[in-house]
Amino acid sequence: MAALGRQVPSWHHLMALSWTCLARQTPCLRELKKMSPSLLCKQLITVSNGGNLQELPSVRPKKHVQEPECRTHLVQCVHEEQRTCVELEKVIRSLLDMGFDEAHINALLSIQPNVHPQQLLNIISEFLLLGLNPEPVFIALKKSPQLLKLSTMQMRRRSSYLQKLGLGEGKLRRVLHSCPEVFTMRQRDIDSVVKVLKEKCLFTVQQITEILHRCPSVFQEDPSELEYKFQYAYFRMGLKHLDIVRTDFLQYSITKIKQRHIYLERLGRYQTPDKKGQTQIPNPSVKIILRVSEAEFLAKTACSSAEEFEVFKKLLDREEEVSESHASEEEEEEEEDEELL
Numbered sequence: 001m002a003a004l005g006r007q008v009p010s011w012h013h014l015m016a017l018s019w020t021c022l023a024r025q026t027p028c029l030r031e032l033k034k035m036s037p038s039l040l041c042k043q044l045i046t047v048s049n050g051g052n053l054q055e056l057p058s059v060r061p062k063k064h065v066q067e068p069e070c071r072t073h074l075v076q077c078v079h080e081e082q083r084t085c086v087e088l089e090k091v092i093r094s095l096l097d098m099g100f101d102e103a104h105i106n107a108l109l110s111i112q113p114n115v116h117p118q119q120l121l122n123i124i125s126e127f128l129l130l131g132l133n134p135e136p137v138f139i140a141l142k143k144s145p146q147l148l149k150l151s152t153m154q155m156r157r158r159s160s161y162l163q164k165l166g167l168g169e170g171k172l173r174r175v176l177h178s179c180p181e182v183f184t185m186r187q188r189d190i191d192s193v194v195k196v197l198k199e200k201c202l203f204t205v206q207q208i209t210e211i212l213h214r215c216p217s218v219f220q221e222d223p224s225e226l227e228y229k230f231q232y233a234y235f236r237m238g239l240k241h242l243d244i245v246r247t248d249f250l251q252y253s254i255t256k257i258k259q260r261h262i263y264l265e266r267l268g269r270y271q272t273p274d275k276k277g278q279t280q281i282p283n284p285s286v287k288i289i290l291r292v293s294e295a296e297f298l299a300k301t302a303c304s305s306a307e308e309f310e311v312f313k314k315l316l317d318r319e320e321e322v323s324e325s326h327a328s329e330e331e332e333e334e335e336e337d338e339e340l341l
Helices: 002-025 027-034 037-048 068-098 102-111 117-129 134-143 145-149 152-164 169-178 187-200 205-214 216-220 223-236 241-246 254-266 286-291 294-302 306-340
Strands: none
Touching: 068 102, 068 117, 102 117, 102 134, 117 134, 117 145, 117 152, 134 145, 134 169, 152 169, 169 205, 169 216, 187 205, 187 216, 187 223, 205 216, 205 241, 223 241, 223 254, 254 286, 254 294, 254 306, 286 294, 294 306
16 A cells, blocks of 8 residues: 555656646647546556557547557657656655655655756755755755755765865754755855955854854855954954854844844943953843843843834934945045045
8 A cells, every 4th residue: 555655646747747748749639638547547558558549439539649650759758758657656765765754755846846856866865965864854955946956066065065164964954954055055155254254253263163053144144244243243242252153143133233232232231341351330141132032132131112122223223324324425525535636
Protein backbone atom coordinates (compact mmCIF):
# COMPACT_ATOMS: atom_id res chain seq x y z
CA MET A 1 0.00 0.00 0.00
CA ALA A 2 2.84 2.41 0.82
CA ALA A 3 4.41 1.81 -2.59
CA LEU A 4 1.05 2.31 -4.26
CA GLY A 5 0.54 5.52 -2.30
CA ARG A 6 3.84 6.86 -3.59
CA GLN A 7 2.92 5.97 -7.16
CA VAL A 8 -0.33 7.96 -7.08
CA PRO A 9 1.33 11.41 -7.21
CA SER A 10 3.57 10.12 -10.00
CA TRP A 11 0.54 8.92 -11.97
CA HIS A 12 -1.25 12.24 -11.58
CA HIS A 13 1.92 14.01 -12.69
CA LEU A 14 2.11 11.71 -15.73
CA MET A 15 -1.53 12.41 -16.60
CA ALA A 16 -1.02 16.15 -16.39
CA LEU A 17 2.09 16.08 -18.56
CA SER A 18 0.50 13.64 -20.99
CA TRP A 19 -2.52 15.88 -21.47
CA THR A 20 -0.25 18.80 -22.25
CA CYS A 21 1.55 16.82 -24.90
CA LEU A 22 -1.64 15.25 -26.25
CA ALA A 23 -3.28 18.63 -26.57
CA ARG A 24 -0.35 19.95 -28.58
CA GLN A 25 -0.15 16.99 -30.92
CA THR A 26 -3.83 16.06 -31.36
CA PRO A 27 -6.31 18.86 -30.63
CA CYS A 28 -9.23 16.60 -31.43
CA LEU A 29 -8.58 14.40 -28.37
CA ARG A 30 -10.46 16.59 -25.91
CA GLU A 31 -13.03 13.85 -25.42
CA LEU A 32 -10.29 11.63 -23.96
CA LYS A 33 -10.15 13.83 -20.88
CA LYS A 34 -13.64 12.64 -19.96
CA MET A 35 -12.39 9.06 -19.55
CA SER A 36 -11.83 7.43 -16.18
CA PRO A 37 -8.14 7.11 -15.16
CA SER A 38 -8.17 3.35 -15.63
CA LEU A 39 -9.62 3.62 -19.14
CA LEU A 40 -7.13 6.31 -20.09
CA CYS A 41 -4.27 4.18 -18.75
CA LYS A 42 -5.34 1.27 -20.98
CA GLN A 43 -5.54 3.59 -23.97
CA LEU A 44 -2.06 5.07 -23.41
CA ILE A 45 -0.60 1.58 -23.06
CA THR A 46 -2.33 0.52 -26.27
CA VAL A 47 -0.91 3.49 -28.15
CA SER A 48 2.59 3.03 -26.72
CA ASN A 49 2.53 -0.61 -27.90
CA GLY A 50 1.81 0.41 -31.48
CA GLY A 51 -1.99 0.39 -31.40
CA ASN A 52 -4.21 3.33 -32.23
CA LEU A 53 -7.01 5.25 -30.62
CA GLN A 54 -9.67 3.49 -32.70
CA GLU A 55 -9.38 0.34 -30.60
CA LEU A 56 -11.57 1.84 -27.92
CA PRO A 57 -15.21 2.11 -29.02
CA SER A 58 -15.85 5.11 -26.75
CA VAL A 59 -13.35 7.20 -28.70
CA ARG A 60 -13.99 8.25 -32.29
CA PRO A 61 -11.02 10.29 -33.48
CA LYS A 62 -11.13 12.34 -36.61
CA LYS A 63 -9.32 11.22 -39.75
CA HIS A 64 -6.15 13.15 -39.07
CA VAL A 65 -5.67 11.26 -35.81
CA GLN A 66 -5.40 8.02 -37.75
CA GLU A 67 -2.47 9.27 -39.77
CA PRO A 68 0.80 7.42 -39.03
CA GLU A 69 2.76 10.65 -38.44
CA CYS A 70 0.36 11.85 -35.78
CA ARG A 71 0.34 8.47 -34.11
CA THR A 72 4.14 8.47 -34.05
CA HIS A 73 4.17 11.83 -32.26
CA LEU A 74 1.68 10.52 -29.74
CA VAL A 75 3.69 7.37 -29.07
CA GLN A 76 6.87 9.42 -28.60
CA CYS A 77 5.05 11.72 -26.22
CA VAL A 78 3.76 8.84 -24.11
CA HIS A 79 7.22 7.26 -23.97
CA GLU A 80 8.76 10.56 -22.82
CA GLU A 81 6.17 10.96 -20.10
CA GLN A 82 6.71 7.38 -18.98
CA ARG A 83 10.42 8.11 -18.58
CA THR A 84 9.60 11.30 -16.67
CA CYS A 85 7.31 9.32 -14.40
CA VAL A 86 10.06 6.80 -13.65
CA GLU A 87 12.56 9.58 -12.89
CA LEU A 88 10.05 11.33 -10.64
CA GLU A 89 9.39 8.11 -8.75
CA LYS A 90 13.14 7.67 -8.11
CA VAL A 91 13.40 11.24 -6.78
CA ILE A 92 10.41 10.73 -4.49
CA ARG A 93 11.89 7.51 -3.09
CA SER A 94 15.21 9.29 -2.46
CA LEU A 95 13.48 12.15 -0.64
CA LEU A 96 11.57 9.67 1.53
CA ASP A 97 14.84 7.92 2.38
CA MET A 98 16.32 11.32 3.35
CA GLY A 99 13.59 11.82 5.93
CA PHE A 100 11.06 14.03 4.13
CA ASP A 101 7.41 13.08 4.58
CA GLU A 102 4.84 13.01 1.77
CA ALA A 103 3.44 16.45 2.61
CA HIS A 104 6.92 17.97 2.37
CA ILE A 105 7.63 16.21 -0.91
CA ASN A 106 4.39 17.38 -2.53
CA ALA A 107 5.16 20.95 -1.43
CA LEU A 108 8.77 20.76 -2.65
CA LEU A 109 7.74 19.51 -6.09
CA SER A 110 5.34 22.43 -6.48
CA ILE A 111 7.74 25.21 -5.36
CA GLN A 112 9.30 25.59 -8.81
CA PRO A 113 7.29 23.50 -11.30
CA ASN A 114 9.77 24.25 -14.11
CA VAL A 115 12.70 22.84 -12.17
CA HIS A 116 13.53 19.23 -12.97
CA PRO A 117 12.98 16.88 -10.00
CA GLN A 118 16.60 15.72 -10.22
CA GLN A 119 17.77 19.33 -9.79
CA LEU A 120 15.61 19.58 -6.67
CA LEU A 121 17.19 16.39 -5.34
CA ASN A 122 20.72 17.67 -6.07
CA ILE A 123 20.21 20.93 -4.15
CA ILE A 124 18.62 19.17 -1.18
CA SER A 125 21.45 16.63 -1.12
CA GLU A 126 24.01 19.45 -0.89
CA PHE A 127 22.19 20.98 2.07
CA LEU A 128 22.01 17.66 3.88
CA LEU A 129 25.74 17.13 3.30
CA LEU A 130 26.28 20.36 5.25
CA GLY A 131 24.73 18.67 8.29
CA LEU A 132 21.27 20.21 8.01
CA ASN A 133 18.06 18.31 8.80
CA PRO A 134 15.11 18.00 6.37
CA GLU A 135 12.88 20.49 8.22
CA PRO A 136 15.21 23.55 8.01
CA VAL A 137 16.01 22.68 4.39
CA PHE A 138 12.31 22.54 3.55
CA ILE A 139 11.67 25.91 5.25
CA ALA A 140 14.60 27.52 3.42
CA LEU A 141 13.42 26.30 0.01
CA LYS A 142 9.87 27.48 0.70
CA LYS A 143 11.16 30.89 1.77
CA SER A 144 13.62 31.25 -1.10
CA PRO A 145 12.63 29.17 -4.18
CA GLN A 146 15.50 30.74 -6.13
CA LEU A 147 17.79 28.28 -4.37
CA LEU A 148 16.53 25.58 -6.72
CA LYS A 149 18.04 27.40 -9.69
CA LEU A 150 21.58 27.12 -8.34
CA SER A 151 24.01 24.64 -9.81
CA THR A 152 25.72 22.10 -7.61
CA MET A 153 29.04 23.90 -8.15
CA GLN A 154 27.55 27.25 -7.05
CA MET A 155 26.17 25.62 -3.92
CA ARG A 156 29.52 24.09 -3.04
CA ARG A 157 31.46 27.31 -3.62
CA ARG A 158 29.12 29.34 -1.41
CA SER A 159 29.06 26.65 1.28
CA SER A 160 32.86 26.60 1.32
CA TYR A 161 32.97 30.40 1.65
CA LEU A 162 30.52 30.43 4.55
CA GLN A 163 32.51 27.72 6.31
CA LYS A 164 35.65 29.86 5.96
CA LEU A 165 33.74 32.61 7.78
CA GLY A 166 33.28 30.17 10.65
CA LEU A 167 29.70 29.22 9.85
CA GLY A 168 29.86 25.46 10.26
CA GLU A 169 26.87 23.12 10.25
CA GLY A 170 25.54 24.18 13.66
CA LYS A 171 25.71 27.91 12.95
CA LEU A 172 24.71 27.52 9.33
CA ARG A 173 21.31 26.16 10.40
CA ARG A 174 20.33 29.51 11.93
CA VAL A 175 21.73 31.48 9.00
CA LEU A 176 19.76 29.39 6.52
CA HIS A 177 16.57 29.73 8.55
CA SER A 178 16.78 33.52 8.85
CA CYS A 179 18.48 34.43 5.58
CA PRO A 180 18.46 31.65 2.95
CA GLU A 181 19.19 34.35 0.36
CA VAL A 182 22.82 34.21 1.49
CA PHE A 183 23.24 31.35 -1.02
CA THR A 184 21.89 33.38 -3.95
CA MET A 185 23.45 36.78 -3.15
CA ARG A 186 26.29 38.19 -5.21
CA GLN A 187 29.69 37.37 -3.76
CA ARG A 188 30.81 40.99 -3.85
CA ASP A 189 27.83 42.06 -1.74
CA ILE A 190 28.75 39.59 0.99
CA ASP A 191 32.40 40.64 0.76
CA SER A 192 31.38 44.29 1.22
CA VAL A 193 29.51 43.50 4.43
CA VAL A 194 32.40 41.46 5.85
CA LYS A 195 34.87 44.19 4.86
CA VAL A 196 32.89 46.89 6.73
CA LEU A 197 32.69 44.76 9.87
CA LYS A 198 36.42 44.09 9.75
CA GLU A 199 37.95 47.35 8.50
CA LYS A 200 35.43 50.06 9.44
CA CYS A 201 33.95 48.63 12.64
CA LEU A 202 37.17 46.86 13.72
CA PHE A 203 35.52 43.64 14.89
CA THR A 204 37.78 40.63 15.33
CA VAL A 205 37.43 37.57 13.09
CA GLN A 206 35.74 35.66 15.91
CA GLN A 207 33.34 38.55 16.58
CA ILE A 208 32.43 38.75 12.88
CA THR A 209 31.58 35.05 12.92
CA GLU A 210 29.34 35.58 15.95
CA ILE A 211 27.60 38.57 14.34
CA LEU A 212 26.88 36.67 11.12
CA HIS A 213 25.61 33.72 13.14
CA ARG A 214 23.46 35.65 15.60
CA CYS A 215 22.28 38.34 13.15
CA PRO A 216 22.12 36.76 9.65
CA SER A 217 20.08 39.72 8.38
CA VAL A 218 23.38 41.67 8.42
CA PHE A 219 24.23 39.90 5.15
CA GLN A 220 21.53 41.96 3.43
CA GLU A 221 22.44 45.30 5.02
CA ASP A 222 23.74 48.21 3.00
CA PRO A 223 27.42 48.50 4.02
CA SER A 224 27.22 52.28 4.65
CA GLU A 225 24.08 51.90 6.78
CA LEU A 226 25.70 49.06 8.70
CA GLU A 227 28.70 51.26 9.45
CA TYR A 228 26.44 54.10 10.60
CA LYS A 229 24.54 51.74 12.90
CA PHE A 230 27.80 50.64 14.50
CA GLN A 231 28.97 54.23 14.95
CA TYR A 232 25.66 55.14 16.59
CA ALA A 233 26.01 52.25 19.03
CA TYR A 234 29.67 52.98 19.79
CA PHE A 235 29.71 56.80 20.00
CA ARG A 236 26.13 57.78 20.88
CA MET A 237 25.14 54.92 23.15
CA GLY A 238 28.58 54.08 24.49
CA LEU A 239 28.42 50.38 23.67
CA LYS A 240 31.63 48.39 23.28
CA HIS A 241 32.35 45.83 20.58
CA LEU A 242 31.59 42.89 22.84
CA ASP A 243 28.31 44.50 23.94
CA ILE A 244 27.23 44.96 20.33
CA VAL A 245 27.95 41.30 19.57
CA ARG A 246 26.32 39.80 22.66
CA THR A 247 23.15 41.91 22.46
CA ASP A 248 22.53 41.20 18.74
CA PHE A 249 22.42 44.98 18.34
CA LEU A 250 23.02 44.98 14.58
CA GLN A 251 19.87 43.00 13.82
CA TYR A 252 17.61 45.92 14.81
CA SER A 253 16.67 48.71 12.42
CA ILE A 254 18.31 52.08 12.96
CA THR A 255 14.84 53.65 13.13
CA LYS A 256 13.83 51.50 16.10
CA ILE A 257 17.18 52.05 17.79
CA LYS A 258 17.05 55.84 17.53
CA GLN A 259 13.39 56.10 18.53
CA ARG A 260 13.84 54.20 21.78
CA HIS A 261 17.30 55.51 22.65
CA ILE A 262 16.58 59.21 22.05
CA TYR A 263 13.23 58.92 23.83
CA LEU A 264 15.00 57.59 26.93
CA GLU A 265 17.59 60.34 26.64
CA ARG A 266 14.97 63.06 26.64
CA LEU A 267 13.22 61.47 29.57
CA GLY A 268 16.53 61.55 31.45
CA ARG A 269 16.73 57.77 31.63
CA TYR A 270 19.81 57.28 29.43
CA GLN A 271 23.14 59.11 29.21
CA THR A 272 25.99 58.84 26.77
CA PRO A 273 29.05 57.67 28.77
CA ASP A 274 31.98 60.07 29.04
CA LYS A 275 35.50 59.28 27.84
CA LYS A 276 36.04 57.06 30.86
CA GLY A 277 32.83 55.16 30.15
CA GLN A 278 31.05 56.60 33.19
CA THR A 279 27.52 58.01 33.56
CA GLN A 280 25.71 59.83 36.34
CA ILE A 281 22.79 57.38 36.13
CA PRO A 282 22.77 53.64 35.43
CA ASN A 283 21.76 53.13 31.82
CA PRO A 284 19.23 50.38 31.04
CA SER A 285 20.62 47.41 29.14
CA VAL A 286 20.15 46.95 25.41
CA LYS A 287 18.03 43.90 26.17
CA ILE A 288 15.26 45.86 27.91
CA ILE A 289 15.50 48.65 25.34
CA LEU A 290 15.37 46.74 22.07
CA ARG A 291 14.53 43.08 22.62
CA VAL A 292 11.18 43.67 24.30
CA SER A 293 7.88 44.70 22.73
CA GLU A 294 6.94 48.36 22.56
CA ALA A 295 4.34 47.91 25.30
CA GLU A 296 6.91 46.36 27.65
CA PHE A 297 9.48 49.00 26.75
CA LEU A 298 7.08 51.79 27.65
CA ALA A 299 5.82 50.14 30.82
CA LYS A 300 9.11 48.93 32.35
CA THR A 301 11.90 51.00 30.80
CA ALA A 302 10.50 54.37 29.70
CA CYS A 303 7.66 54.45 32.25
CA SER A 304 5.60 56.39 29.71
CA SER A 305 2.34 56.13 27.80
CA ALA A 306 1.85 54.93 24.25
CA GLU A 307 0.28 58.28 23.29
CA GLU A 308 3.36 60.22 24.42
CA PHE A 309 5.65 57.88 22.52
CA GLU A 310 3.62 58.25 19.32
CA VAL A 311 3.83 62.04 19.54
CA PHE A 312 7.58 61.81 20.10
CA LYS A 313 8.10 59.55 17.05
CA LYS A 314 6.29 62.05 14.81
CA LEU A 315 8.40 64.91 16.13
CA LEU A 316 11.57 62.87 15.66
CA ASP A 317 10.62 62.16 12.04
CA ARG A 318 10.24 65.90 11.40
CA GLU A 319 13.59 66.60 13.03
CA GLU A 320 15.23 63.97 10.81
CA GLU A 321 13.68 65.50 7.68
CA VAL A 322 14.86 69.00 8.62
CA SER A 323 18.33 67.72 9.43
CA GLU A 324 18.59 65.89 6.10
CA SER A 325 17.36 69.00 4.28
CA HIS A 326 20.00 71.19 5.91
CA ALA A 327 22.71 68.61 5.16
CA SER A 328 21.65 68.55 1.51
CA GLU A 329 21.73 72.36 1.27
CA GLU A 330 25.20 72.49 2.83
CA GLU A 331 26.48 69.95 0.31
CA GLU A 332 25.09 72.01 -2.56
CA GLU A 333 26.73 75.17 -1.19
CA GLU A 334 30.06 73.37 -0.86
CA GLU A 335 29.83 72.17 -4.45
CA GLU A 336 29.05 75.70 -5.65
CA ASP A 337 32.03 77.08 -3.72
CA GLU A 338 34.31 74.47 -5.26
CA GLU A 339 33.09 75.39 -8.74
CA LEU A 340 33.80 79.09 -8.09
CA LEU A 341 37.31 78.28 -6.94
